[in-house]
Amino acid sequence: MNLSKQHKVFIFICIITLLSLYVVLPTKILNWEIPRINLKIGNLDLSKEVELKQGLDIKGGLQVTLVADMKDIAQEDRITALESSKTIIGRRIDMFGVSESGIKTAVSGNEYRLILELPGVTDPQQALDLIGQTAKMEFALPEFTPAETATESASLTGFTPTDLTGADLKRAQVTFETQDRQPAVAITFKDSGREKFSKLTRENIGKPIAILLDGYPVTMPTVQVEITDGNAQITGSFSTLEAKELAVQLNAGALPAPVKVLSQKNIPATLGADSIHKSVTAGAVGLVMVIFFMIGNYGKMGFIASIGLVLYGLFTLTLYKLIPVVLSLPGIAGFLLSVGMAVDSNILIFERYKEEIRSGRTWTVALELAFGRAWDSIKDANTATIITGFILFNPLDWDFLNTSGAVRGFALTLILGIFISLFTGIIVTRNLLRLFYKSKTLEIKKSKII
Numbered sequence: 001m002n003l004s005k006q007h008k009v010f011i012f013i014c015i016i017t018l019l020s021l022y023v024v025l026p027t028k029i030l031n032w033e034i035p036r037i038n039l040k041i042g043n044l045d046l047s048k049e050v051e052l053k054q055g056l057d058i059k060g061g062l063q064v065t066l067v068a069d070m071k072d073i074a075q076e077d078r079i080t081a082l083e084s085s086k087t088i089i090g091r092r093i094d095m096f097g098v099s100e101s102g103i104k105t106a107v108s109g110n111e112y113r114l115i116l117e118l119p120g121v122t123d124p125q126q127a128l129d130l131i132g133q134t135a136k137m138e139f140a141l142p143e144f145t146p147a148e149t150a151t152e153s154a155s156l157t158g159f160t161p162t163d164l165t166g167a168d169l170k171r172a173q174v175t176f177e178t179q180d181r182q183p184a185v186a187i188t189f190k191d192s193g194r195e196k197f198s199k200l201t202r203e204n205i206g207k208p209i210a211i212l213l214d215g216y217p218v219t220m221p222t223v224q225v226e227i228t229d230g231n232a233q234i235t236g237s238f239s240t241l242e243a244k245e246l247a248v249q250l251n252a253g254a255l256p257a258p259v260k261v262l263s264q265k266n267i268p269a270t271l272g273a274d275s276i277h278k279s280v281t282a283g284a285v286g287l288v289m290v291i292f293f294m295i296g297n298y299g300k301m302g303f304i305a306s307i308g309l310v311l312y313g314l315f316t317l318t319l320y321k322l323i324p325v326v327l328s329l330p331g332i333a334g335f336l337l338s339v340g341m342a343v344d345s346n347i348l349i350f351e352r353y354k355e356e357i358r359s360g361r362t363w364t365v366a367l368e369l370a371f372g373r374a375w376d377s378i379k380d381a382n383t384a385t386i387i388t389g390f391i392l393f394n395p396l397d398w399d400f401l402n403t404s405g406a407v408r409g410f411a412l413t414l415i416l417g418i419f420i421s422l423f424t425g426i427i428v429t430r431n432l433l434r435l436f437y438k439s440k441t442l443e444i445k446k447s448k449i450i
Contacts, residue, residue: 006434138162198226206224
């Protein structure tokens, strides 16, 4: 059986809808238990229900107070070092998923503190695992004892420190090798470390350089060539998860001063269940009103657009769970608002369709022209918003742009909402309308034969 392009797209939409329902729905509905598949992808375990991470205002979390050891930092540089530590630890937390965590700094006498508020975290050990190793990083040359015979291996006896430290590292991130696309870790040095790293690689080509955290070697890559631009790549037999963990350790180790945990305490939710229930109810009422507006204004076309709107909400919630995105009450409001705004592309298309019909076009020609001619307006409007979202998200960690986790969380949900609304508005709704038109013309042809 040869399937048309429209039927293939429809089958694809059905498949991702079923997968989304599997992720979103709870494991048990009334007395019916949804069968689960035994599948793990990285840290994602699909054999059990995927939880939606909730913010401090909804679920509470954990407050962790860290104290920075400033004994090796000059007095006039300590405030700068504390702010730098705040930025680096914030980046460290965000690497495991967009988080609306709060990080504050405080100075009490000679103590320089970082106060972290972690949403959805109640286990102190989980918080420590989330923060990771925040020890002082060093780049050192390993020392080996010579092998006695050709069959023996040289033994590692110690490390000789160099003048290159974690304070010179700007960032580390997961990348992929150009040739075989294997996971690797790209590291970038600040201006202060570029010349140091160039000298270190020039003098040690063909030799290993150890990266130490608190004196413990995290990795020991071998230098292949001299690197003068401060950008290097650590390669090896990494899995994607191992490369990510190494990047996390390197970013954590880039603190200008080592830190340790001073105290931790649980934070209760600031909103009651009643507030959340009323907010969700208000959002649901708004969604129903949007659906009634679309159906009342555009009839059957509005009904099909409403199906796309429901699928938009389903796909968005699925991605919120899979990424994961920490959802607070403002996030819920933003999500429900975006559901209402997701039909804007359909309104542009349908209004254009009405103009084409008034010009004497047939149903099918008017529909295709409406989608084609409305696309320029849809594309320009959404492109401008996507650019704004990327500036807020700041994926390259530029210092002159935002680095706040809460703002980045908003930016990510904004960008996700735009792409998903384009998919449901242009692909889903368009395909359903095409199938609807085919069934309609078939009925007309049959009536003529009779």
